[in-house]
Amino acid sequence: MNLWNWLALGGAAVMALTIVAEIRRHTRTSVAGRRFFRHPTATPGLFVLAFFVTVALAAPLVAPYRPYQQIDIDRLADHAPSTRFLLGTDPYSRDVWSRLVYGARISLGIGALAMVVAVTIGAAVGAVAGYLRRWVDPALMRLVDIGLAMPRMFAMLVVVALWEHLAVPVFVLLIGLTGWFATSRLVRAEVLSLREREFVSAARALGAGTGRVIFRHVLPNAAAPIIVSAALGIGNVMLLEAGLSFLGLGVPSPVPSWGNMIADGWHKMAVAWWSSTFPGLAISLVVMALNAVGDALRDALDPRREAA
Amino acid sequence: MTEPLLRVRDLQTYFVTEHGSGTARAVDGVSFEVQPGETLGIVGESGCGKTVTSLSILRLIPEPPGHIRPGSFIEFEGRNLLTLKPRELRAIRGNQIAMIFQEPMTSLNPVFTVGDQIAEAAIVHQRLSRRAARTRAIEMLRLVGIPDPEERVDHYPHQMSGGMRQRVMIAMALVCHPKLLIADEPTTALDVTIQAQILELLDRLQAELGMAVMLITHDLGVVAGSADRVVVMYAGQVVEQAPTPALFARPLHPYTEGLLASVPRLDAPPAREHGRLHGIPGQVPAATAWPDGCRFHPRCPYAWDRCRAEAPPLLDAGGGGDPGTHTVRCWLLTDPRRRTPHS
Numbered sequence: 001m002n003l004w005n006w007l008a009l010g011g012a013a014v015m016a017l018t019i020v021a022e023i024r025r026h027t028r029t030s031v032a033g034r035r036f037f038r039h040p041t042a043t044p045g046l047f048v049l050a051f052f053v054t055v056a057l058a059a060p061l062v063a064p065y066r067p068y069q070q071i072d073i074d075r076l077a078d079h080a081p082s083t084r085f086l087l088g089t090d091p092y093s094r095d096v097w098s099r100l101v102y103g104a105r106i107s108l109g110i111g112a113l114a115m116v117v118a119v120t121i122g123a124a125v126g127a128v129a130g131y132l133r134r135w136v137d138p139a140l141m142r143l144v145d146i147g148l149a150m151p152r153m154f155a156m157l158v159v160v161a162l163w164e165h166l167a168v169p170v171f172v173l174l175i176g177l178t179g180w181f182a183t184s185r186l187v188r189a190e191v192l193s194l195r196e197r198e199f200v201s202a203a204r205a206l207g208a209g210t211g212r213v214i215f216r217h218v219l220p221n222a223a224a225p226i227i228v229s230a231a232l233g234i235g236n237v238m239l240l241e242a243g244l245s246f247l248g249l250g251v252p253s254p255v256p257s258w259g260n261m262i263a264d265g266w267h268k269m270a271v272a273w274w275s276s277t278f279p280g281l282a283i284s285l286v287v288m289a290l291n292a293v294g295d296a297l298r299d300a301l302d303p304r305r306e307a308a
Numbered sequence: 309m310t311e312p313l314l315r316v317r318d319l320q321t322y323f324v325t326e327h328g329s330g331t332a333r334a335v336d337g338v339s340f341e342v343q344p345g346e347t348l349g350i351v352g353e354s355g356c357g358k359t360v361t362s363l364s365i366l367r368l369i370p371e372p373p374g375h376i377r378p379g380s381f382i383e384f385e386g387r388n389l390l391t392l393k394p395r396e397l398r399a400i401r402g403n404q405i406a407m408i409f410q411e412p413m414t415s416l417n418p419v420f421t422v423g424d425q426i427a428e429a430a431i432v433h434q435r436l437s438r439r440a441a442r443t444r445a446i447e448m449l450r451l452v453g454i455p456d457p458e459e460r461v462d463h464y465p466h467q468m469s470g471g472m473r474q475r476v477m478i479a480m481a482l483v484c485h486p487k488l489l490i491a492d493e494p495t496t497a498l499d500v501t502i503q504a505q506i507l508e509l510l511d512r513l514q515a516e517l518g519m520a521v522m523l524i525t526h527d528l529g530v531v532a533g534s535a536d537r538v539v540v541m542y543a544g545q546v547v548e549q550a551p552t553p554a555l556f557a558r559p560l561h562p563y564t565e566g567l568l569a570s571v572p573r574l575d576a577p578p579a580r581e582h583g584r585l586h587g588i589p590g591q592v593p594a595a596t597a598w599p600d601g602c603r604f605h606p607r608c609p610y611a612w613d614r615c616r617a618e619a620p621p622l623l624d625a626g627g628g629g630d631p632g633t634h635t636v637r638c639w640l641l642t643d644p645r646r647r648t649p650h651s
Contacts, residue, residue: 198415205366205409206402206429206480209394220419 001064001086001097008061016050036300045292052286056104063098067256070094078272088274090265096275100282103256108286110172110257111238117176118237119230122183123219129184130191131214141188147181153243160249168251175237183229190222197221224301231294235287242283258283312341313520314365314384314405314488320377321357321364325596332595334360334374336544339622342488347514347521349535349552351528351567355592357544358524359410362490365389366401384488402429406481410493412473416465422449422476423461429483448479453509471502475509482513489514490522495530507534528571532556540564543592543603546622550634560625560636562608563588602639610646614639 020043027033036042055062065071070093077093079085087096129140159174160166166174194200195218203217238258244250245259246266253260258279265275321335335357342348352358363369364376367389382389384405389397406429409415417425426448427441436444442461449457452475465473474494481489491510495503511534514521523535531538531552538555540548540563548561559565566588590607593599599606605615623641625634640647 198409198411199417201363201368202407202409202415202477202480203417203428204368204401205407207398207400207432208402208428209398212432217417221417223419 001083005062005064008058009055012054012058012062013051015054016047019050019054020046032300036296039292039296039299041292042296045289045296048285048289049293052104052108052282052289055101056108059101059105063095063101065095065098067094067099067102068254069098078268078275080272081274087278088272090261090275091268091272092264096261096265096278099256099261100258100279103258103261103279104282106168106251106255106257107238107241107259107283110168110175110241110251111234113172114175114179114237114241115230115234117173118179118233119183119226120180121176122180122229123187123222123226124215125180126184126187126189127191127214127219127222130188131195131218132210137188140184144181144184147178148185150178152178153240156240156244157247157249160244165252166249168255171241171250175240179233179237183226183233186225186229187219187222190225191218194218194221228294228298228301231290231297235290235294238283238287238290310343311386313344314342314382314522316340316361316365317381317383319361319364319380319382321360321369321374321380322377323374323595324372326373330596333544333598334595335364336598338541338544338546340539340546340549342520342522344487345514345518345520346536347511347523347534349531349538350522350524350541351526351531351538352541353526353567353592355595356541357595358526358541359492361541362407362492362522362524365490366405366407367397368407399433402481402486403433403484404486405488405490406484406486407490408474408477408481408492408494411497412470412477413497415477416473418465421462421464422468422479426461426476426479426483429480433484444483445479448483449476451482451513452476452479454479470498471505474498474502474506478506478509478513482517482519485517486519488520488522490524492524493526494523496525496527503530510534528567540567543598544595545603545637546635547604547637548635549622550625554634560634560641561604561638562610562640563604566607602637610640610648612639612646 023046024033024037024043027036071089073093076089077091079089079093081088085095085097087100090096090099125140125144129137155178156174160171163170200213200217203213208217241250241257242259242262245257246263248260248263251257251260253264261279262276265272269276317339319335319338320333323332323334325332338357338361340348350358350361360369360374364380365382367376369376376390380390384400389400392400416422423442423445426445427436427438430436430441430444431438446457446461449460454460454472454475460468465476468476474497478494494510495506498506507530510521510523523531525531535552537551538549539546540555540561542563548555548559548564555564556568559568566586569586570588572585588607593603593606600619601617602608602611602615602620605611608615618639620637620639622635622637624631625636625641
């Protein structure tokens with residue numbers, strides 16, 4: 001770590017604080033915003049997320065080494081954390097901190113993108129099923145039942161095992177395609193009540209077609225459960241990605257993801273605990289932050305569930 | 309008489325009830341006409357089929373459980389609305405025929421600005437650009453008498469009062485200058501002073517835009533002030549139909565008579581029952597089991613054997629003008645001497 005890296009890291013922390021403060025300032029006028037920040041874990045959770053996102057975006061500034069660079073395989077493998085190697089080096093003499101920083105791009109990116117895929121499909125399916133009813137609803141919901149009954153990890157394992165050298169975008173798509181079932185149920189439940197509201201009749205009376213009514217008039221009203229399920233879902237997706245990568249079936253080495261970083265270091269746990277422990281901590285920290293923010297969002301956007 | 313704008317013939321809208329307790333005949337053989345530019349009042353108490361009639365015209369009845377029976381006929385400008393394809397129907401909804409709903413609190417979408425909602429119909433039907441639609445929305449807000457339309461256009465429904473929201477609803481409905489406006493209890497949810505303002509606004513807009521209005525209400529006061537003609541509905545049927553002055557001067561159906569007698573009056577001292585308000589005894593029967601014979605007979609002070617056995621058709625009451633100007637579904641017309649209540 002040189003001076004520049006430290007400055008960039010400090011900058012990232014300041015940036016994260018600023019982001020949190022700005023969000024707080026902009027939402028203070030709304031009831032939901034105040035309720036969100038009243039949640040004790042909301043602010044630290046948001047800070048952790050903002051920090052990791054900033055660091056991931058600024059990876060080249062914050063990381064002293066390139067993530068694939070084997071610095072000195074003879075003398076600097078399993079080097080303990082020091083001022084030069086902040087979090088030590090792994091068994092291949094790569095800087096753990098640098099890999100962690102670049103790995104944040106992969107792990108957070110996969111989590112976010114897969115969740116976007118899952119939420120988009122889930123919201124669309126749920127809205128269509130809930131609004132159209134008739135035969136569409138039971139047909140789609142039985143499909144969802146099957147999806148929910150499927151052990152996701154094993155289904156993914158099968159696909160990944162059958163398909164060698166899986167490209168990362170395909171991997172993301174796979175996670176997304178297996179992750180929309182719960183969201184679609186939530187959205188359907190919400191739409192079932194929304195479709196009876198008078199503004200839906202009003203929209204139809206104005207001449208809006210079915211598609212327009214579903215996606216323009218009804219779905220925006222179901223934003224709260226969608227946002228909450230997305231926030232809580234990213235954590236799950238990140239754990240799934242980490243699990244698969246740890247098994248060597250997710251993101252292929254040497255591309256750093258937090259999951260395969262744990263895998264790279266775990267057989268040396270006894271002598272060099274740092275190369276698995278720090279990515280593990282990073283995963284835990286981010287998933288906890290996501291859950292904290294998700295919980296706070298749920299309390300803020302969905303006051304009916306507060307009592308439950 | 310000119311060609312009517314809307315002609316409803318023998319409309320039957322039934323609902324299949326969920327527990328198999330039969331079919332609710334919510335609207336059961338309703339016929340009426342709306343002339344271009346006139347205001348037709350449709351009056352009746354809750355559950356008489358007013359709202360189902362209006363929803364049937366735009367084919368907004370939820371199907372299932374509801375369905376419009378074959379043999380029904382709704383003609384708008386010579387086209388049968390019941391046989392139109394969904395696309396053709398959408399081209400009429402909001403464009404030629406528009407509707408205002410009862411509850412301004414729930415009929416506006418809470419997540420969009422009122423400007424977006426007013427512009428919606430213009431975007432759907434006239435393919436206006438967003439910018440042009442916004443300008444149109446501001447014009448419409450000004451037209452319905454909302455102050456500071458440039459600012460209000462970006463407000464959300466929850467930032468407005470009930471009266472203002474109903475004005476917004478009217479603006480939404482009128483944005484494409486429809487030929488027929490169906491107003492379903494437009495003032496029921498509002499307090500009396502606002503109610504008067506909204507009715508005045510509707511009258512003014514009707515004159516300016518030359519549209520016909522179907523004013524659905526349970527409030528005879530509303531009808532007296534604005535309607536040219538009145539259709540009185542009871543138990544899914546039209547029971548009396550007349551020009552407004554004739555109806556108020558000479559109500560012929562005992563139900564109409566009862567409704568008029570139930571209106572509290574400030575000018576006349578309460579005549580009956582020690583100053584208590586008059587009411588029609590009993591309540592509207594369930595739509596799954598209309599009474600045999602005349603549907604009003606269980607509540608009618610004049611009912612006799614014939615009323616219990618035989619359902620009366622709509623009879624012409626004459627009273628000047630063309631035949632069919634004033635029609636009544638009551639056997640009393642054939643036997644006027646019985647118009648003296650026993651008990």
